[in-house]
Amino acid sequence: MSTLSNKRIIVGISGGIAAYKSAELIRRLQDLGADVRVVMTRAAQEFITPLTLQALSGNPVHVDLLDPAAEAAMGHIELARWADVMIVAPASADVIARIAQGNGNDLLTTACLARRCELIIAPAMNEAMWHHQATQDNLALLHTRGVHQIGPASGGQACGDVGMGRMSEPAILAQEIANHFQTGILAGKSVVITAGPTREAIDPVRYISNHSSGKMGYALAQAAVDAGAKVTLISGPTALACPDHVTRVDVVSAEDMYQASMNALKHGDIFIASAAVADFRPATIAEQKMKKTASDTMTINMVKNPDIVASVANATESPFVVGFAAETHDVIAYAKDKLQRKKLDMIIANDVSDSSIGFNSDHNAVTVLTKDSLVELPEASKHQLAVTIVERIAHEFSVNTQPVR
Numbered sequence: 013m014s015t016l017s018n019k020r021i022i023v024g025i026s027g028g029i030a031a032y033k034s035a036e037l038i039r040r041l042q043d044l045g046a047d048v049r050v051v052m053t054r055a056a057q058e059f060i061t062p063l064t065l066q067a068l069s070g071n072p073v074h075v076d077l078l079d080p081a082a083e084a085a086m087g088h089i090e091l092a093r094w095a096d097v098m099i100v101a102p103a104s105a106d107v108i109a110r111i112a113q114g115n116g117n118d119l120l121t122t123a124c125l126a127r128r129c130e131l132i133i134a135p136a137m138n139e140a141m142w143h144h145q146a147t148q149d150n151l152a153l154l155h156t157r158g159v160h161q162i163g164p165a166s167g168g169q170a171c172g173d174v175g176m177g178r179m180s181e182p183a184i185l186a187q188e189i190a191n192h193f194q195t196g197i198l199a200g201k202s203v204v205i206t207a208g209p210t211r212e213a214i215d216p217v218r219y220i221s222n223h224s225s226g227k228m229g230y231a232l233a234q235a236a237v238d239a240g241a242k243v244t245l246i247s248g249p250t251a252l253a254c255p256d257h258v259t260r261v262d263v264v265s266a267e268d269m270y271q272a273s274m275n276a277l278k279h280g281d282i283f284i285a286s287a288a289v290a291d292f293r294p295a296t297i298a299e300q301k302m303k304k305t306a307s308d309t310m311t312i313n314m315v316k317n318p319d320i321v322a323s324v325a326n327a328t329e330s331p332f333v334v335g336f337a338a339e340t341h342d343v344i345a346y347a348k349d350k351l352q353r354k355k356l357d358m359i360i361a362n363d364v365s366d367s368s369i370g371f372n373s374d375h376n377a378v379t380v381l382t383k384d385s386l387v388e389l390p391e392a393s394k395h396q397l398a399v400t401i402v403e404r405i406a407h408e409f410s411v412n413t414q415p416v417r
Contacts, residue, residue, distance in 0.1 A: 015199045016190050017045035017240050018257040022091065022098040022127075024120045025065075027055020029170045030102035030136035030179040035060065037101055038068045040186035045200070045242075049091065050074065051120045053107065077119040092126035097189060100124070102136030102179045105147050111159075112150035130192065132160045134185055139175030162188050196240025197406040203241040204280040204331070205233050206273060206287035206320065208248035210266040214312065215298035223364075223371040224288035226250035228336075231398035232284055233258050239402050244280070246272045248287055266290050266317035273320050277327060282409055284334045285321035286360075293317050322354040332409045334358045340365040347381055358382050358408055360401060380404055 021041055025034045034050075041048050050065045050073045062073035074091060092098075100107060100120070107120065111133075116122040124131060133154070141147060142164065151161065163180030180188075207229020211219040226247060233245045234255040245260045246269055254260040261276070263269045266289045277283070292314040302310075325333040335356045337347040340363070347361035362369075362378045369376050369391060377391040380401065389400055 015045050015240065016041060016193065017196070017199050017242060018237055019046045019193060020094055020096045020257075021046045021048050021189065022051055022095040022123065023048055023069075024051045024098060024100035024103075024107075024123070025056040025060070026053045026100060026102055026104040026107040026120065027058060028102045028104045028136050028179075029059060031056050031059035033179055033182050034101060035064060035068055037099075037182035037185055038065060040182050041189065042069070044186060044190050046189075047071075049094070051091070051123055053118055053120050055104075055106075074119055077117075077122055089126050092123045093128060095127060095129045097130050097132065097192065098124065098127050099132040099134065099185065099189060101132075101134035101185055103133040105135075105137045105141045105144075108133065108135065108147065108154070109150050112153045130158070130160060132162060132189065134162050134179050135164045135177070136179035137164075137177050139173050139177040142175075142177040160192075196238065197403065198236060198282075199240030201241045201281045201409075202244070202279050203236045203282045203284065204244045204246065204273065204276040205229055205236065205284045206246045206248075206269060206289070207233070208250040208252075209288045210248045210269055210290045210317075211264050212266065212290045212293035212317070213297045214294050215300065215302045217301045220290060220292075220294070222288035222290055224248070224250075225372045226252050226287075227372075227374065228376060228394050228398070229284075229286035230255060231394040232286060232401065234395070235398040235402040236284075238399075239406065241282075244276050246276065246287070266293060266320070270318040270320050270323065273324060274327075277324055277331065280331045282332045282334070282405060283321075283324050284405070285324070286336050287320075288338065289320055290317055319354070321356065325355045325357075332357050332405070332412060334360065334405060337361040338364045344379060344381070344386070347379070351381055351383065357412060358405065382408060 025031050038048050048069045049071045050069050052075050066073045110121045111124050116125045164176055165178040165180050166176045167178045168174050208226030209222045209224040211221045213219045230252050233243050236243045237257045243258045245258050247260055261272045263272050295313040295315045321335045333356050337350050337359055339346045343361050343363045347359050351359040359381050360378050375391055376394050376397055378389050380387045
């Protein structure tokens with residue numbers, strides 16, 4: 013079954029008795045994994061209240077074009093840009109006419125004009141209005157502009173007439189919307205990814221860290237989202253923008269990342285540990301900035317940080333765990349040892365002695381290892397590698413989670 017994981021959908025509701033069906037449509041879209049926001053015309057509010065739809069969608073309902081609070085940040089433009097798809101259901105004859113003519117005299121029609129996503133309409137009106145030539149001309153014009161139409165259905169109407177004009181049932185609309193999006197190989201799965209470096213404070217000014225831009229982890233987060241997964245990205249300090257549809261948890265130290273990882277473990281199907289976590293931290297953190305002394309040396313006592321990936325892999329209900337091994341020599345030997353010793357399902361090994369790839373580079377070359385396989389992935393962009401790695405993870409996850417017969 014197609015899903016709508018990570019999809020953002022605007023449901024536009026115009027005035028008509030079929031507006032009551034919009035409540036079920038919102039629920040069905042959410043059941044498929046969508047994030048739903050609602051835009052209503054004033055006429056629609058005569059049939060169903062914004063409060064009802066706010067309770068169902070979990071988001072404020074948008075009704076006014078000139079809302080001072082929202083428009084301070086050009087709210088109608090941001091709303092239109094937010095969506096992956098927009099559906100107007102029910103779409104009355106009046107709203108269809110206004111959209112076709114390019115009117116923007118309320119929030120719904122303005123959002124239709126400002127959108128960058130696909131627009132779907134679900135017509136709902138009296139059968140005489142449906143068959144009127146003006147309505148058919150408006151629909152034909154919208155079709156030439158790439159607007160997709162679902163329905164209407166034929167049957168009894170609120171006015172007592174029987175014929176074409178009934179809005180399609182919410183279950184049909186939800187499934188048609190889902191069919192517009194390709195179901196990803198990780199659809200319905202929850203993926204937790206660690207990325208970037210950690211910083212271990214020496215004093216309020218100085219810290220110890222590892223080389224890491226976070227680019228590989230962020231590329232993996234994007235690839236996992238594109239594959240349909242619900243992604244939590246636990247990120248050390250980086251300058252990178254969070255990918256769309258990803259929940260980012262910002263951390264600083266290895267202990268912070270450990271706590272965030274163990275908390276996220278409750279909901280994760282797959283755990284990818286791509287962060288460059290500091291193995292050690294200062295035993296104590298100076299409360300004030302440490303000053304230079306006459307001595308030419310300084311001794312800092314260090315203690316081990318928690319081993320995040322091993323802790324996750326050895327948890328009572330462990331997810332599918334993927335580790336990373338950044339090595340300067342004997343790369344495969346060390347990676348195999350780490351895979352076995354930490355009880356990982358997969359490990360991604362890369363040679364960081366090659367300064368042209370890896371740290372801070374947009375490219376990398378890696379070797380993917382499991383207990384039964386070794387696959388070399390030649391140099392490519394980190395985005396391309398991330399897509400391939402996610403494909404291999406999805407395959408191995410599927411194999412490992414097959415029921416035993």
